[in-house]
Amino acid sequence: MPAPEPISLSALLQARDSGQTAPPEMVAQASEAIRTKDDDIVAFTHVENRPAISNGAPLSGIAIGIKDILDTADMPTGYGSEVFAGHRPRTDAAVVALARRRGATIIGKTVTTEYAFFEPGPTVNPHNTSHTPGGSSSGSAAAVAAGMVPATIGTQTGGSVLRPAAYCGIAGYKPSFRLLPATGMKHFAPSLDTVGLFAATVTDVALFADLLTGRDLRVASDPSLRPADIRIGLYRCSELPTADAAMQAALETAIAAAQAAGFTIIPVEEPDVLKKARAAHSPLQAFEAGMSCGPDLALFEDQLSQRLKDVIREGQAMAPQAYDTARRDAKRGRMATAALFDDIDILLTPSAPGPAPRGLASTGDPRFNKLWTLMGTPSISIPAFSTADGLPLGIQAVARFGDDRRLLKVAAHLEKVFRTAA
Amino acid sequence: MPAPEPISLSALLQARDSGQTAPPEMVAQASEAIRTKDDDIVAFTHVENRPAISNGAPLSGIAIGIKDILDTADMPTGYGSEVFAGHRPRTDAAVVALARRRGATIIGKTVTTEYAFFEPGPTVNPHNTSHTPGGSSSGSAAAVAAGMVPATIGTQTGGSVLRPAAYCGIAGYKPSFRLLPATGMKHFAPSLDTVGLFAATVTDVALFADLLTGRDLRVASDPSLRPADIRIGLYRCSELPTADAAMQAALETAIAAAQAAGFTIIPVEEPDVLKKARAAHSPLQAFEAGMSCGPDLALFEDQLSQRLKDVIREGQAMAPQAYDTARRDAKRGRMATAALFDDIDILLTPSAPGPAPRGLASTGDPRFNKLWTLMGTPSISIPAFSTADGLPLGIQAVARFGDDRRLLKVAAHLEKVFRTAA
Structure with a gap:
């Protein structure tokens, strides 16, 4: 199997805006990619035959997959459970309507674990089909990684955006809590349930977030980012020693590369309260x-x-x-997190304990993600590294609540630095 | 029209537990009361003909109405909109399932304004049918006030529990944010949407909350409550001068009565940040x-x-x-609110600007409630006062986030004090 080639959202939009391609052709390409690839990957639970295509809107021509934990009025919504097989909600999830408003084409629904918890669906990892793609946003991560669509939407309650993004070698971005609306998802734990985004690279996912929300989140080629002004914390959380050797090595390489690129590196011990x-x-x-x-x-x-x-x-x-x-422990944690970001700008920590585990019975472990979900802080899995066997390893970057723009900007810079070092 | 007589949940449960009545009879009485009264009041959008009745559970025999903004799998759920006429969700709202688990009988769905915003439904005020019952939980408040059922469930995003409770002369309790689950309500503004409860009196609504949640919230005859130990703040918010003369007089009477009963009264100026x-x-x-x-x-x-x-x-x-x-202003407000409750235990403020306005075109104004919804603090409308025309006036009590037990205990004491003074 050839290495999967994700589609660059940035390149695709450039091609559209320069007239090299147009929305109908862009969507047709996605349909064709799904047709040829998804028999092997099983990222989609439903694919639209004649998806609605807009023109002249920010996301016109961008075919996106929606995690099947989010309601769609015009497509079956199964929440990864036979209970809801064929279920057709009366209305869309808020983020689905937002995507439509920005011109995106909803091309289909992507596989979720049962109720976005741990019981896996049929999706396999595009990098090695005998490995899990991670979960619970399994299909959203795999569809981007396999190059079927340039962007997808998922959700995270523990580690369900960061982990599958890391396992599939793409960028997965969990924004600050409530930056994207969660209404219309099948809720599991509402104070944790967070909508997140997937795209090939950090730059691509930032562009997707920018166009979806109307916030200034895209990573411009901005000469004002001086690495020396950015304090990067290596987060020595109590779970760090439990990461695989390959992950520990990747994190060390990442830190060394960041330091070599001029970033200020500060080791951060985990406060007890966190x-x-x-x-x-x-x-x-x-x-x-x-x-x-x-x-x-x-x-x-x-x-x-x-x-x-x-x-x-x-x-x-x-x-x-x-x-x-x-809840009280969480609240104290949020105060401690805010204090922690007084001294640093970005924390680096593993996106997952290692590469995607072999087999499909487990979607892996969210132990490096769930604190940041609970804290509501923005986080992103930066794709760059991989194991000797070619399985991706993700580096998680975390920023202060509300500091999504800086997170994306620094992470995009780090992604380039990491790729050179990997 | 005779003055409406709400059913006391406490008395009804005592009768059940002493064997004077039993669940089938209790539910039959509610059905009969709805049959005879609801043609005039129009509190219900749907009434079950053969509602499920449990035995031996905490709320067995208690027929409750559910605001029709909350999903019920076995009853139509219309959200106060023709869009959803006849809509039947696949599953129940979380709080509906919780009520069923505790043995309550879901006897029907109560009128909500459209999407729980301001477009009114057909419900009238049981105290004067030419006046609004308030909204958005119009039917839930009116059904209790008219003596159809002993308790109901509603929601508040601005003032939709406190205001109709006040207008209908019953107790309406908005717990601390997330004390009751909001999953399965038609969300309007998720960071504000709060599930709340209605019953005849503060003691009754506290008992309902206790039995529903399994938390120790009931108002026991507890000699440990010494009024002199309780610091009551008269909250001089910037909106206070806009309240009706009748409401200002009721609040003054309430404060004087509380002082006479031995409570410590402290005037509290509204901080700018609030x-x-x-x-x-x-x-x-x-x-x-x-x-x-x-x-x-x-x-x-x-x-x-x-x-x-x-x-x-x-x-x-x-x-x-x-x-x-x-959101930043709200967060600063929450910190200021917490600081404010370092010096006082309970704040008193109007539940509404005055009595229920005449006519059904407007459900009234939430200006005295929306701050506390945004703060997530528990609040309750204490029924006791009324205008010369016999329209109820509610006094709102507010406590620190998480301090629901003290709020209910003090409010129950105040309710007795106020009734004597009214």
Whole structure:
């Protein structure tokens, strides 16, 4: 199998804007790529035969896939569960409507794990089909990595954007909490559920975010970014020693390359309060899942996987005080995170413990992501490194809440630096 | 028309637990009350003919109405809009499933304004049918006030629990943000959308909250509450002078009665940062509504009211920076609110500018509620006072985030004090 070649959103839009291509042709190319590739990858649960194509809008001609945890009024929405097979919501998710408003073509729905938790779907990793693409936004990551579409939308409650992006060797961006609207997703844990974006590179995903939101997020060739002014923290979290040797080596190479490129590197020890906040993620998620998915357990018990039922029941059995404690720990964590970003601009940490695990039974582990989901801080998986076997390794960059623009700008610079070093 | 007589949840549960009544009889009584009263009040959009009745659970026999902005899998869910006439969601809202798990009987759906915004439904005020019951939880408030059911569930994004409770002369309780789950409501502004409860009195609504959540929230006859230990702040917000004379008089009477009962009264001037936070509510709400209801504007434009379309378009036209500014103002407000509660325990302020306005075209004004919705602090409308014409006036009590138990306990004490003084 040849190495997958993602489509550059930036290049595609340049081609469109210079008249070399046009929306109908762009969408037709995506349709054709899905037709030829998706039998092997299984990134899509549904593909539109005659997708609506706009003209003259920022995202005209850009065919995007929508994680099938997000509602679409004109396409089946299954939430990765047989319970919702053939389900057709009355209206779209907010971010889907936003994408349509900006001119994007919704070309289909991408595979999600069951309810965006851990029970995997059929998608395989485009870099090695015997490995998981990661989850829960499995199809959104694989569809971009395999070069079927230039951009997709996913969600993250633990590590469901960063991890599949890392495993599939593309950029996955989880914006600051509520930068993108989550209304119309099948909620699992509403205070964690965050909409995120996938594209080939950091520059591409930043452009996608910019055009989707109307915020100034694109990575311009901006001479004002002087590496020496950027303080990069190597985040020595308590989980760091548990990362694979390949990941540890990649992170070391990344830090060395950043330093060589002139960035200021500052090792950051993990404050106890953030270790505690990370530990609060699971109980908080379980309690909210017990509430949010309580109706499903009551109505569709026989059709839910054992691990989904287990987490819902765990949440329902929890004392409300345990939830309150988790929320308090999270709040203290957010204050500590804000303080931490007084001294640094960007934190670097693994996007995942290593490359995509072999097999499809597990979508991997979110232990390096869930703290930042809980903190609401923007984070991105920078693709650059890989193992000797050619499996991608992602480096996660994190910034202060609301500092999405700087995150994307610095991460794009780092991506170039890392690729040279990889 | 005789003065409406709400049903006491506490008395009903005592009767059940002492064997004087039983769940089938209790539910039958609610059905009969709806049959005889709701032609005049129009609190319900749907009533179950054969509602499911449990036995042996905390809320067994308690027939409750669910605001029709919350999903029910077994009943039509219309969100107050012709767009969703006859809509049947695949699953229940989280709080509906929670109520079922605790044994409550979902007896029907109650009238909401369109999408829980301002376009009114047909419900009238049980105290005077030529007046609005308030909104957006119009039917939930009126159904309790008219004595049809002992408790109902509603939602508040601006003042949609406190205001109709006040207008209808019952207790309306908006818990701390996320104390009750909002998943499965038709979201309008997710960072504001809060599930709340209605019952005849503060003691009743506290008991409902206790049995629904499993939290220790009921107002026990607790001799440990010494009024002298409770610092009550009279909140002199910048809106206070705009309240009706009747409301200003009621508030003065309330404060004097509380002082006479031994509570410590402390006048509290509104910090500028909270005035600014109140002003942030509207842009924040509009921006989020522009996102959350964007799909509906795109798909169902012709079926939405003008004022709903206006707010969605207003939100969609806003610069994202204005939203970020509103969120920052809200965050600063939350910090100032926390500091304010270092010096006092409970704030008192009007639940509404006055009694229910005449006519059904307007559901009244949330200007005294929206700050506390945005702050996420628990608040409750204490029923006790009324105008010379017999229209109810509510006094709003507010406590620190997470301090729901103290709020309910003190409010129950104040309710007795106020009733004696009224």
